[in-house]
Amino acid sequence: MMPKNTVTVTPALIRKYAAHLHEQEHSSVTIEKYVHDLTALSGFLAGQPMTKGLLLEWKENLIGRYAPASVNNKLAAVNGFLFLCGWNELCLRPLKIQRVLFLSEDKELTKAEYVRLVNTAQRKENERLALVLQTICATGIRVSEL
Incomplete structure (x- = not known):
């Protein structure tokens, strides 16, 4: 030293x-x-x-x-x-970083976008994707948790 x-x-x-x-x-x-x-x-x-x-x-x-x-x-x-x-x-202390739990509203999916996504999935006969979208949007569950 x-x-x-x-x-x-x-x-x-x-x-x-x-x-x-x-x-x-x-x-x-x-x-x-x-x-x-x-x-x-x-x-x-x-x-x-x-x-x-x-x-x-x-x-x-x-x-x-x-x-x-x-x-x-x-x-x-x-x-x-x-x-x-x-x-x-x-040694120096690191900065405290607070996690952001929710995204800003401008990054949220609008109802019109949600309906369009579900309708597109159904139109392409992808029922599984339509149900996944509905589940995510209805519950707020993460994709990784689904």
């Missing part, structure tokens, strides 16, 4: 992290993405020693530029790196 005042992201440490990810059987795409995220963090730090304050500043910068899920993916890459290096105290 390095002293706190010299905690930096170096190409050698990034390579070590990539090798660790490979040993953990992560996909090559994941490893490439994590290396990219660490390289971007290194660019943000511009040679400055890593501190919790700078990492929080980087996180805020990400929040302003990316969707919450993307920010969390980048944080996961960096947190894994920090953990591997023994710098657990620098």
